[in-house]
Amino acid sequence: MARKIGDVILEVKNISLAFGGVKALTDISFDVKEHEIRAIIGPNGAGKSSMLNCINGVYQPQQGSITFRGQAFRHMNSRQVAEMGLARTFQNLALFKGMSVIDNIMTGRNLKMRTNLFQQAIRWGASEREETEQRVHVERIIDFLEIQPYRKTPVGKMPYGLQKRVDLGRALAMDPQVLLLDEPMAGMNVEEKQDMSRFILDVNDEFGTTIVLIEHDMGVVMDLSDRVVVLDYGKKIGDGVPEAVRSNPDVISAYLGTTH
């Protein structure tokens, strides 16, 4: 592999998050290095999506700090996080169902556009030129994800596995430095999972994008990721390379259950 894992790019320190009396995350710390594929795993309700939401700026943790390229962001909203170069996909697809694949991915380019709403509504002059420029990026993503036959298909009419691919495409459209994937393989059949794994590896390889992914399927995680964080009941119970995590007794008991 030519891709080299670099320095720490994203650092999560002592994060705690509570909803009223429910503690979703307790004192979580881990880091993500540049160009690596970092997985967050754990049983249902372990706090994986909450963790991602904290990084993404959707939730504001009560304690702790998140540093991206040395810059701490405590009170940032999702848009500001996105502008810093973090993109994400969602566990339960949040695509525009009635819009075509092209338009959905184009929305991911929105942050790169300079024309305002009024100009875009008239779609003439600068705005038209800009759309053409952005379309080139969109087409590269369509080609990369092999969804050429569906350019003009409304996303709601496509099979689930392909919708997930479009979701990934929209996140990629932002040219992110870090890509946050929330259960990219959930609800997929084996073939779709293989395809998605291939695309994740390709994204990481071709664009050098750092990837943080949440996943349920242990097999997929172990094959894909460089390092794995394991959460259970909002606490970190393991962290390390896949082999180390696999043999960690706490992880085994969290996943398989033990007789207490």
Add this chain to the structure above:
Amino acid sequence: MPTTFTRLMLDHAAQRPDAAALREKDYGIWQTLSWRALATLVRELACGLADAGLQRGQHLVVIGENRPRLYAAMLAAQSLGAVPVPLYQDAASTEYVFPITNAEVAFAIVEDQEQVDKLLEVREQCTQLRSLWFDDPRGLRHYVEPGLAPLDALIAAGRAYDTAHPGFFDDEVRKTQPDDVAAMFFTSGTTGNPKGVVHTHRTLIDRAQAGAKFDKLTSAEEVLAYLPPAWIGQNIFSYAQWLVCGYVVNCPESASTVGIDLNDIGPTYYFAPPRVFEGLLTTVMIRMEDAGAIKKWLFHHFMAVARRVGPRLMDGQPVGALDRLHYAIGRIVIYGPLRNTLGLSRVRVAYTAGEAIGPDLFSFYRSIGINLKQLYGSTETAVFVCLQPDHEARADTVGVPIEGVQIRVSDSGEILVKSPGLLKEYYRNPAATAEVLTADGWYHTGDAGFLDAGGHLKIIDRAKDVGRLVGGAFDAQMFAPKYVENKLKFFPFIKEAVAIGDRRATVCAFVNIDFEAVGNWAERRNLPYAGYADLAQKPEVYELIRECVQKVNADLAVDEKLAGSQISRFLILHKELDADDGELTRTRKVRRGFIAERYQVLVDALYDGKTHQYVETAVKFEDGRSGMVAADLKIVDTKVFPALKRAA
């Protein structure tokens, strides 16, 4: 005048340098390659290949979809007097071993990672394979393999070589002669190793020209190249005829976008095997089922008009003024939009070949104004042997012999062909060559058939399958099982059929119903059934199939040579014929001999005049278990018509 492919290409580049030669959809936009740009590309590739060591007479393997740079690679090899060998891009890696070792191929140009992976897999078995270039670098960045390089590197090397050796390319082109070998196509043998069919520039160009002249093709045609380039048909339509006529060949984005690309391009010259036409029609029919009531009514009304009037209009027969008007309205309301949806609105000439096409399917396309025709030919004949003239297209013939072709029917009923387009030989296989090519230049097609009264060739069956009737009203008449079976299978209710009759007085048949179609039919009639075997034995279903069989009989009776092949008795099998049980080949052809043996008791019952027969059959289930299926099968008689002499 005899010429070579490279010279044809260079002529186009000299005469119309800026005209489009090839188009490829890339990142959603059709990108055009002009003849001038193509000439430059070919020159650089040829110099690069020469620099890498490709010698006159050596072979270059080309594997991939239809891609402009792969076409250029074939031209480059031909410029040097080397021989491009296109191989099927969907073949398994092991299938490449024989062609590569057989022709001692040292060089290969392939499309992408998939093909590179396959060739690397078999590299140990193909030790002579030295250099491997790929067109699309995606996913290949980290591959470190001796001799593996991107096509761009070859082009860059070629550019340098060209500068260092000016005049080299032109000399090589001049040295290449029309009778030099131009290409080799491997035919998939059903038994044994595939055979490399060797063609020269002369054979391919001659047939391409004859076909182009027959259909008056010009440089204004648009063609969509979407079938495998390793198949000679694709090579003739989008390579040989492309260079002869100088029209535009369009390469689709990917195999899955062909439908969309077809619509973008609107080809004027189109080829597809029957299954593609069938698929298109099915899509239309399914969409019509979901359409609103008015649309549906319009569709059915005007399709009825089209069926009555359309084929006669296409064949240039007289049609009444009222019918003409009715059809003209239909063209505005239905046929035009339908042709447009299919992506066929600009088609001037469309061909189908490869297997028998159903008369309903064939006339559907002709009735909406698409000039669909049939042709006859094979890899060994450089395709064009017989073509249907514009106004004489019929579903059951394959056209008249075109310029340069002579046809003779041997005593055994086999069709023999003499044409300037015949293969030079099978590569390194003189025994196989001698088997099909006689000393005086006749090629044995292996097909049985005859020329009808109008001079049209009619193919009946593979020659080895044709039998004879013995005794009875049609004594000594030929019996063509596949011809009869195909006629039965054109009915949507019949999935498979097996005709029996060789060395017998009459013909009988086994029928397999199409479970989906007949099941659907039964449900609409509130006819309950428990499963396949139960449905197959319903008296109503027998009645349904009897009607189909009688229609086939009526059809056969018209043909005096085949009237004896009418089916006098039939039964419906209790199980589907299955490749797992050895009854079909993997490509779904019925294994007649095996079936006759396996169901000997049923064959006897058919000829003994019994009305039913009990049978037990061992079957293999999909999970590997085996079991027995037993049933008491009804046997019924059908109406047989006296042979009619056709008036025409």
